[in-house]
Amino acid sequence: MSRDGPTNRLDRRLIERCEEIPTDPPTGNYVVVDVLHFSNTVIELFRNGAEYVHITDKRGNEPGFKSETPEARIGGSTMPTYEPEPGYDFFNSPSYVQEVDVAGRPVSMTSSNGGRTVARLRDVLGPDSEVYVGSTMNAGALAAHLRGSDRPTYIVSAGSQGDVAIEDHVGATLISRALDDIPVSTAEREVFRRQVKVAKGPGYAEKNDLRRRDVCEYAMAFDSRTVVPKLTGESLVDVARTATRTGAASD
Known part of the structure; x- marks a missing residue:
């Protein structure tokens, strides 16, 4: 900690x-x-009750997972x-995914960026490391866990x-700030929300109602x-769901 307060360690983490x-x-x-x-x-799949989210090594492997796990959604x-x-x-x-029945079901998916990153870490990390998925929406909860x-x-x-994706850096900043217990001011929050909204171009959130909601109702809903x-x-x-169930069972 510096004389002026907590220090954001994003540079050494990112x-x-x-x-x-x-x-x-x-x-x-x-x-x-x-x-x-x-x-x-991924966050919304869990919020809607998915049992787990299997990450494939590459796009196209999901139907094979479903053939072995017929109840899965892919x-x-x-x-x-x-x-x-x-x-x-x-x-x-x-x-x-709000319209997809995933409650109690396994899910299999990947993506060209985030899913690929999870798979990459899965390949190169040793057994003593852990991998999590974070975003603007769960930054505070994730930081509290870690x-x-x-x-x-x-x-x-x-x-x-x-x-480089600016919206991912916004998410990383929020997570790092929460880890270091550095509050985000109202002015900073509005700047970050604006950066997320225009990260893929000024018209991205307006090109389709579904994408507008993806951006404005989810990505911009910090710590929700x-x-x-x-x-x-x-x-x-x-693991937040697991912790809740464990706590309830011990009460």
């Missing part, structure tokens, strides 16, 4: 793109941030009409097709969720 993940990364907690739209889709690419490609139940959109861990935390902005997705084996589970 990995700016999936492509910058080291081949032999140090042990730690790794948080994958893909705000538009992988992270928020996510794929989007059609120009903003519907899932044939054979899939949804695509990466926190708005779209605060006090004896492992360092690294925040991976997934990026977009190899480029308590879901904490954590990788266990090949799948993400919501």
